[in-house]
Amino acid sequence: MTETIDVQTRGRARWIILNRPARLNAINSTCIRECRAALAGAAADAAIRAIVFAGAGDRAFTAGADISELAGFGPAEVLAYNRGWLDLFREIELCRKPVIAAVHGWATGGGTELSLACDFVLCADDARFGLAEINIGVIPGAGAAVRLTRWLGRLRAKEILMLGRTMSGAEAVSLHLANRCVAADRLQAEVQALADELAEKAPLALGAAKASVNVGAEAGFDVALEYELQEFVRLFTSHDQKEGMRAFLEKRKPDYQGI
Template identity: 45%
Template structure:
């Protein structure tokens, strides 16, 4: 599929989605959301893809929603539009394979919310994060009030949401918003290094491990443990489980086939 606002590249089982609106700092609009959703569906169905990276490139991740599109919107307009962003973000969040966000420069508003749908976030040392919607008389509407507290805790999330202030990469690491901070010139290499590590694992186990975490967070502990048990048991019907354990006993690297 040809895209206008994003670039999708696949190499060695790793797909990279690059936001591609540099003239407006990768501002997110309906077109971007629709294309992100379509890319998520396509990559999710592509068995050759083991890991997905989302990035905005070297200079900026995404500076937020396209305010020019929103300024004169009615409540009905926004209610309809938010369904588009929610669909895209849920498709990315629930991709049956690991998703890594590689973040350089600003990740603000919807851009920050986009990073939250990733499983792992790696930030360049020049990255800045923020949810400045409160300064516009609105609130984060693409999952920020829900995903951020679950990631960094209620108190810290409320402080960021209520103030609209930005935080730098080192603070984002301290509060648990990102997993790792690297120099800007090493961001792509470090992200790809992690993606290759994930890609070397069994694809079926990765899919069920991700589902176990994501679904478990929506349940109480008892139900989550039961869901985990079912996922664990199912893996013993796979060829990858047999190969993984055989390789361990034979003291050699496993050769997983995703079956």
């Protein structure tokens, strides 16, 4: 049993639903631990082809960290606490399965940071992103400054971090922080449709594509090229590569096994 999340399997997608709606799904230490365990379980389950993070209720994806938990922390406590956030986000990025953020309502602070770690971000037209930590005397502590700077550049990253404004789902799409913005009553269906589409792809190739993009975004050019080549070559040891090319030649739908 979990205390702060609801874990559901829908088709071949595992939904990890932040389930503290009375607190706008604010994330505390227990939630971090439960999310990491649920993510690890989904990553290890061969039947699962995509992972979704979502929020319960109609008000929030997650409003971020539970301030009531960390307001009294000193440096030592907050260091240990934030290591959990860092670990969760890196585990999302390193997971060889596609991870989708289904964002509605409030998604400020840690909610925006969580979305930044995901591979796809679909948001509702009522979504509100933002990194407002500056307004309570701190900064994001789980990598947002680094990710935003590398993806958007210094000027845009400083604008988001130092002004602490909220932005709509449409604005997030325009900044390339979300893939698309849909009507709130369509969000779950759109996310499930994306998860189902991803589930039809070759799982090992999806993992290779994800890893190649993530490494390519950060590594030196020649290192990144070599990494992508090695991911490509490794796929030629798999059943799915043979099945995919055979199905193409035989003009039929491939049956990918993830092996």
